[in-house]
Amino acid sequence: GQNIDQPTEMTATEGAIVQINCTYQTSGFNGLFWYQQHAGEAPTFLSYNVLDGLEEKGRFSSFLSRSKGYSYLLLKELQMKDSASYLCAVRDPPTDSWGKFQFGAGTQVVVTP
Amino acid sequence: DGGITQSPKYLFRKEGQNVTLSCEQNLNHDAMYWYRQDPGQGLRLIYYSQIVNDFQKGDIAEGYSVSREKKESFPLTVTSAQKNPTAFYLCASSIEEGDKQYFGPGTRLTVT
Secondary structure, eight states: OEEEEOOSEEEEETTOOEEEEEEEEESOOOOEEEEEEOTTSOOEEEEEESSSEEEEETTEEEEEETTTTEEEEEEOSOOGGGOEEEEEEEEOOOBTTBOOEEEOOOEEEEEEO | OOOEEEEOSEEEEOTTOOEEEEEEEOSOOSEEEEEEEOTTSOOEEEEEEEETTEEEEOTTOTTEEEOOSBTTBOOEEEOTTOSOOOEEEEEEEESSTTSOOEEOOOEEEEEO
């Protein structure tokens, strides 16, 4: 199984940068996903890392270090609409052709004017 | 437009009643999942299905049941055996098992 830790809440100002950390202790690893979830809505996929390094997608970037069991999601040029919960999810290695996901509790990002 | 629909958005039931939550997808995805979300906790997997007529228990299957008679549909029944059924329920699908998941809008179930 996995133990996934994220900060509960972070606050930042519009236009600023925020980095959301995610650490995991695993019995196996087959990729890390980040999702965004606005209150009362469905999570939506943001990014995916399976190899070490940085993946950049517009204002959002995600980094992975497998040796450290660590990832971060970087949100640049924050906008008010970025106020949401950000979920870190680790995919288990496939066993019997199945790769399950373990989700962290989410980090609530509050963007202030 | 392709996507996943869940209905209803809000559901209220009395204790002791079974209730079925609907999940339909027109993405032609093979894999479907049911999660439960509680405040301060990560999504927890209830059941998943890789193909039609096949499904497996997730981490918290007790008190729940599912069926997968059609590729597009994966309804979840919350039975009276579920001790704490009030929660936000999310259905998801992916092209194949382990791929990124697409989530439905969720159903908030309140049992009193």
